[in-house]
Amino acid sequence: MRNHTGHGYDQLAGRYQLFENLMFGSRLHRARTALLSSIPACHSALVLGDGDGRLLExxxxxxxxxxxxxxxxxxxxxxxxxxxxxxHPHRDNVTWQQQDAREIRGFNHQFDLLVSAFFLDCFTEQELEKHLPHWLNALQPHGYFYFVDFQEPDTAWKRVRGKLYLTAMHQFFRWYTNLPNRKLVDIDGALNQCPLELLVAQNMSHDLISVRLYRMFTERIDSNRRNKESRLN
Ligand SMILES: C[S@@+](CC[C@H](N)C(=O)[O-])C[C@H]1O[C@@H](n2cnc3c(N)ncnc32)[C@H](O)[C@@H]1O
Incomplete structure (x- = not known):
């Protein structure tokens, strides 16, 4: 039985780019980097599940x-x-940490950028509901969240094409990494629960991939805090 956690990805790691290219050509990588130039200069970033590091580079x-x-x-x-x-001339700017992201604690408001590409779809809806707020909590107020992931296209032929890709991919990752999901989880449902303001978005690969830059929406944080405080009083 392949391990749901690190081992499956360990086995996949050396061939990850090859499999990606066979299935998607350069489309995933174009999506990964599509809106990088829209991110304002940041002092600190937390990158989750970057795989073989092409986005990191x-x-x-x-x-x-x-x-x-x-x-x-x-x-x-x-x-x-x-x-x-x-x-790389800026290699020393990077610190690596091997950890299950579901166990991340203690990064409270430490970073001004959070990055996740094709990472949130590794989790079940229940896990996303539980852990996404923790990951976003690593951001300072007004911090940025750079998000890249799959989505189900809306329109007819794109939807059919999208379903074929998503089904093949889920089968592949279920086999290799024991991914529990059989279909794309409702990532937007989880994101919509979070205090995020969408700044820029771009659909890629016939709407199969969504690239977005969000910013933490502090008014809602403040109003949540006010609501909590008024409930306590
Ligand atoms: C589908 S790959 C995406 C890799 C890369 N971000 C990309 O753009 O292709 C998912 C990555 O997230 C990592 N990952 C999956 N579950 C994780 C977890 N619970 N904690 C930390 N990393 C995890 C995997 O090891 C892998 O590197």
Whole structure:
């Protein structure tokens, strides 16, 4: 039985880019980097589940002053990230941490950018509901969230195409990594519960991929806090 957590991704790590290219060509990578230039200069970033580090490398090029913490549960993926950046002039800006993101605690308001690409779809809806608020809590008030993930296209032929890709992908990840999901989880449902303001968005690959830049919406944080306080009084 393949392990749901690190081991499946460890086995996949060395071939991840090859499989991706066979299935999607360069489309995923174009999506990953599509809105990087829209992110304002940041001092610190938390990157979750970046896999083999291609987004991390591109992020460093756009944010050369940014101190980045990259967390992934897969030791192999982190090794590939490190090898990729071994000669990078800003390599020292990156700190790597092998950890299950569901156990992240203590990053309260530490970062001004959170990055997740094709990561939120690794979790069940219940997990997203529980952990997404913790991950966003790593952001300072007004911090940015750079999000890239799959979505179900709305219109007829794009929807059919999208379903074929998503079904093939879920089968693949279920087999390789024991992903529990059989279909795309309702990521938007989880995001809509969070105090996020959408700044820019772009659909890619015939609407199969959504790239978004959000900012923490502090008025809602403040009003939530006021509501809590008034309930306590
Ligand atoms: C589908 S891959 C996406 C990789 C990369 N972000 C990309 O754009 O292709 C998911 C990544 O998240 C990591 N991951 C999955 N579940 C995780 C967890 N619970 N905690 C930390 N990393 C996790 C995997 O090891 C893998 O590197």
């Amino acid at each position: 591109a992020l460093l090029a756009h944010q050369p002053e940014c101190q980045i913490t990259s967390i992934d549960q897969s030791r192999k993926m982190l090794e590939i990230q490190q090898a990729r950046l071994s000669n």
